[in-house]
Amino acid sequence: MCGIFGVWNITKQPVDVQRLLGSLQKIRHRGPDDEGYLLVDSSSREAASCLGPDSAEHVKLPRIERVFDSKFNVALGFRRLSILDLSPAGHQPMSNEDGSLWIVFNGEVYNYIELREELKALGYTFRTQSDTEVILNAYDAWGVDCLNRFNGMWGFALFDTRKNRLFCARDRFGIKPFYYHFDRKRFIFASEIKAILDYSDMERKPNDAIVYDYLNYALMDHSEETFFESVNQLLPAHSLILENGNVYIQRYWDLNPENKLSLASDADYEKRFLELFEDAIRVHLRSDVAIGSCLSGGLDSSSIVCVTNKLLFSDRVVEPELIGEQQKTFSSCFDDPRFDERQHIESVLTTTSAERNYTFPTAQNLMEDIQRLTWHQDEPFGSTSIYAQWCVMRIAAQRGVRVLMDGQGSDELLAGYHPYFDSYWGTLLSQGSFPALLREWSAYRNHYGVSYSYLFQHTLFSIAPKAFQRRVRAGRGALGLNSAFSSRFQSRYPDENMNFKSTPLSNRLYQALVRSSLPALLRYEDRNSMAYSIEARVPFLDYRLVEFIFSLPEEQKIKNAQTKFVLRNSMKGVLPEPIRARMDKMGFVTPERVWMSGELKNWVDDIFTSNSFAENPYLDVSKVKTLMADHRAGQRDLGSTLWRWINLELWRNQQIVQGD
Template sequence: MCGIAGQFVLRGGEADAGLVETMVEQLRHRGPDGRGIYLSGPIGLGHRRLAITDPSSEGRQPMADEEGSFWITFDGEIYNHPELREDLRALGHRFTTAADAEVVLHAYEEWGQDCLHRFNGVWAFAIWDGRRRELFCARDRLGVKPFYYTLTGGSFLFASEIKALLAHPVVGRRPNDRMLAAFLAWGVADHTGETMYDGVYQLPPAHRIVITEEGAGEPERYWDLVVNPDHGGGDDDTVARELKGLLADAVRLRLRGSAPVGTCLSGGIDSSTIATLVNDLLPQEGLRQKTFSVCFDDPRFDESGYIDTVVAATGAVSRRTTPDTEGLWEDIGRLLYVQDEPFASLSIYAQYCVMRLASSEVKAVLDGQGADEQLGGYIAYQMPYIRGLLRQGRVFVTLQEAAGGARYHRSFFLWAIRQSLVRSERRGFLLGDVPEVLRYAGSLDEVLAREITATNLPLLLHWGDRNSMAFSIEIRVPFLDHRLVEYIAALPLDQKIRGGV
């Protein structure tokens, strides 16, 4: 993972070398292994490098093709780049590095914008197409990697983090009142292309955008996710076998590379599954994986017992940290700076501490993010599931699910009702236009699609990217391999929730 930034001066003019340099410097934490800048007429591309795929100097960026017609600044990792490299070689392309950025560059040269459909990975990049005199920018399907931009002073500016855009003297000087109101009223962020800063936008997940000297086009979606609304029809044993196979292959791909890789282990089902699969896939006999966990002094929140079980079963080297209030007060200033935008939960600090712990031993970590939104793991998803069953006229199944939910989650639902009343009262104190964001409205398939692409997962990925990159660590999320995401989305809903579980 790296940091990218750049400027495209529209309708003539020269890129501002000083501005691009300052923007890149704001991203030093994302790439401590090197920096690079390319300037040519209206275009300025900048890069901070975290060397993982190709640690040699040949992998530095911005990177050009053999003729110098195309230049790329790239943040992310293409996990299937070895296979794509061979495909492109067979088509006559020549490579001078082992970097996946060079594969992206040649893939664009060969297939144009359709190259995005061939990538298995995470990315945010900008390619200067010198032949067409246009800038092509794209973000990965689920939005694991960030891409922010603004149009100001006759220039299109982009960067991995908002703080780099703020290097321009007029960018981000006013808050986006509408987004702030939505955050205060509903606790959501990253659910649209807007940010908390007026005039600063993010390229949404699974979108691309083309900028010419005449201006920026509209962001265009190149991949979409449809969640199956059906109930029933899946064979449990077959689904379990196929899902495990896809997840294992996703983990295998994310263990590629020469840099040491660790595993974030919370003690929950998702991270424990990944830790177990990593153990089965380690390339060298006798090599022990390293796990990084957060523990708490309060037994109500501590999951050390579950962590101990996984560590005992895998023989992993376990590293643990225990956040406390004193540490929070010491770190809160940098945590706010790192995130760029407000956050509504201090669970973010636990992740920050885990990344700091891991940074002394590895350059990449596997994380279990994304499973709950896909597999209906949050208890709040029970209500839209029951609502959808009623819509379909499945009265008996509805009663079964309602009974199961009441049996296992009665205390949660009582708490949720109280919280809903309190939050409704608090929203009454807000003035002005407060947009309505109803996370759990509709049936389960509608809610899960929205949670994956807008109302929940993008915010968690935002936190994860900033927390990991604050310590120059790459975060890898096997559950968001697009093959697995598409497979889970196609499953009937009772493969995700059944009997209140």
């Protein structure tokens, strides 16, 4: 896991070395172990590899100030967090054997061992034990099609001196970031937006359309656009080629709704799922540094911890010195029992004999950390729940852990949230599966005590025309907006072209996976972990497992009013039974509503009465004050809308008004 940066001045202007060094310093937290640069003259294709002021002492290359010349109009920069092959051989930018290909790479290719053997059979030789060199030789062997052979997470830029082009790519689900600015005069890319803004002299302007999506639809990271005008993200499963002054972007992978699996029994699905899940965790455990696991006490993280424990201590897939006598787990807890999961966490710890590491986020801590958290995230976020994860990353770093396993992605794959029930009922209704629908309704009523009217309304809404759904959802979100601002975007529907061409449930899961839910969660996790120089890994997003789950019959995801049916079945005898059978869901959360009406009340009031908030161009201050009064009087529940108002103001003040 690392930080990457680069610039190509298409007009042949020389690279600004001081800005180059400054931009990479902005993302030093992503890679404190080493620093490296490549300078290129795109006319002659001459390349020079060099070091910066923070480079590791054992890397034998000249310093950048000794080799820089005005002819160099292309630069690649790299900050290293050493995870695989800790030797100087893992230094980046890295070249292939003849120096014709150079790469800066952030992420992991988990199947690099298998690919290396395949490439050796084709005649390639290797100087390192790193996955970075595997990418270089894979590109040399298979061209841009190499991406479909990788299993992992990545954001990389590869300079091909033979073709005088830059080949960039991002992993299938966007676990790793890749941002860029392109104005036909220059192309700038980075792992984080702050590095691009630091290098360029462009005006920091908010992207009003994305701000509208955030305020009205609670959407983030759903588009190639970002909250900053002129800065885009390369979408997941896309590659980018910069050649002859032009940028070409294409999608290289997608799920196929036609791929459907039919096995004889639940036991067969369960067996195949467990095989894939175990192998996903096995390859995600490949590391040369200390490994730990997030543990919330929920089904997903508990499954990872329990399976990981077997692989570590029974199968011995990791060197013992990287683990110690116990698997290390990290959890967010609260003194308020309504938000505390320790009884479930302790059950898993008893089963695995794993080491407990607890952190207790508080409202006071949040106020102390909010500016730093906002700076690291670069863009607004949806709730304070990410602060619990921030605190978990901090204690993991304090314990010396550099790789942390996490359960991100399971909810979007296996229908882990309650609204997915609506879509499943709609699927059964649209298929005419009335006996199954009645059974699911009855099971849901038994568990949650809702009325048949509730079930009927939610089922019909899930299959209603999109235009109707949009009007209803837009009405729920458009609170407190400045009328002049909102009128500019009243016909904007970000999900307009999103259609997986499958059942209502599969369509909704696909949308959550690629647009409405997971992309933002992955951004939070990347920035939170990287703030503490930790590599977070998410084995549920092993693409083999994702493709398998999307091919399953939908009753393997929801059955008898239970979500994640196939996962629950596969964990029999692996998880403590109370965890396996849990019907409630919490995860890493914070007592946001309690904090907002209690310890954070004065802080919130200070924000809403500030001069800066009075000048906010997106919100109507008088409407906000009225809505807040109703909220505090118990006449209205603003939910996450309240935090979006607050966080947008914090972000706007820090990133736009103050400029950092």
